[in-house]
Amino acid sequence: MDKLREYARLLVEIGVNIQKGQDLIVSAPVDCAPFARLCASAAYDAGCREVVMRWTDDYLAREKYLRADSSVFDTTPLWNQHFFNDYAQEGAAYLAISATDPENLKGVDPDRLIRAQRTSGRDLKTFQDLQMCGGFPWCIASIPIPSWAKKVFPDCGEEEAMGKLWDAIYQTMRITGDGKAVDRWRDHIATLAERKKKLNDLHLASLHYTNSLGTDLTVRLPEGCVWEAGDDRTRSGQDFIANMPTEEIFTAPLRTGSDGVVYASMPLVKDGNIIDKFYLVVKEGKIVEVHAEQGEEILKAAISVDEGASYFGEVALVPYDSPISDQKLLYYNTLFDENAACHIAFGEAYPNIEGGQAMSKEELKARGLNDSITHVDFMVGTADLSITGTTRDGREVAVFRDGNFAL
Secondary structure (H helix, E strand, O other), X not given: OHHHHHHHHHXXXXXXXXXXXXXXEEEEEXXXXXXXXXXXXXXXXXXXXXXXEEEEOHHHHHHHHHHOOHHHHHOOOHXXXXXXXXXXXXXXXXXXXXXXXXXXXXXXXXXXXXXXXXXXXXXXXXXXXXXXXXXXXXXXXXXXXXHHHHHHOOOOOHHHHHHHHHHHHHHHOOOOOOOOHHHHXXXXXXXXXXXXXXXXXXXXXXXXXXXXXXXXXXXXXXOOEOOEOOEEEOOOOOEEEOEOOOOOEEEOOOOOOEEEEEEOOOOEEEOOEEEEEEXXXXXXXXXXXXXXXXXXXXHHXXXXXXXXXXXXXXXXXXXXXXXOHHHOOOOXXXXXXXXXXXXXXXXXXXXXXXXXXXXXXXXXXXXXXXXOOOEEEEEOOOOOOEEEEEEOOOOEEEEEEOOEEOO
8 A cells, every 4th residue: 555655646746746726637447446546635635626537447438439329439528528628728637547458449440439539639629739738737657457467467367467567567657665756756857857958969850760670760850859858847837747657758750751661669559459560651751551460450540530640740769778678568558668669659749849839730830740639659669779860960970779878
């Protein structure tokens, strides 16, 4: 219980950094109710005005996608629109406890998944835009549930698998039970800030990725691009950490500036399905071919949600020798797997250019950033990944060698 309470306090105090008088929205699976309650108590301890719970359930989600009337996927109830959009406009903090069976929606018609995402993108646009541009503090974290734990540790019984996944997550979260996780996270963010500064000081114009899987990809960066780390700040000046754990340094690529082929280094869990052994062919920024041994139709659907879904919105650097990667675990959960390897996202770009947080969508697009209702990270880092940067003045710089930072 001591570690659980420390974890809850960490998410509230460092993750969303709840302020006195601020509301907190907690989204959590019903299986995670005991931990969600600890988060609520930690928030009230910190002076939260009100904690509002939003419960989810794998079973009901699958039943809905398989059996609900088709019209359900083209509309968002008004109460749900107001719930997300209104709280976002008020600046409420948002904590998502992400835990699900990686294959919960296997066999669901991809058309239903696409329509549901398009509908959400249309009707919850205010929430999503404010989330991407610092309108409110938010944090995504996770705890084990049996179906997920058994996927990660298939040779273990349920109880053993749950115990092992808990131990692994505590390790990634720097939680030992001594009550000092908050201090350790502050030190970790300071380390990421040092790497971020080195990258920003280079003023890179492009990155060239190569490895033995077959990746040979050039990614151009927009003028005035800014590298960021896992910590962020709202427009009102409230610090928060969007993903916990986090090991990445990331920026936004030029929408039309990517060319080549990129191979995924890990499976991707998308819409309750596993996509594995896949690669993308990219020309002038657009994904023109996708190939996958497993889940190819799901991948094709994912890049066709809207026009921007077939362009890149993020490039992120994570050393191969990092705390999560060193566990040698495949989590089947992007929150963890993306922080074990360099990754790229197709879809929406974060406003990673100078002054970007205050810019409108039109201004960001004019500066070369991608716009989409989706944002999907997939892992590309390997032990032999090489990334060579070219600076604005034409110098070549080794950014990654043998999977790790060369700076």
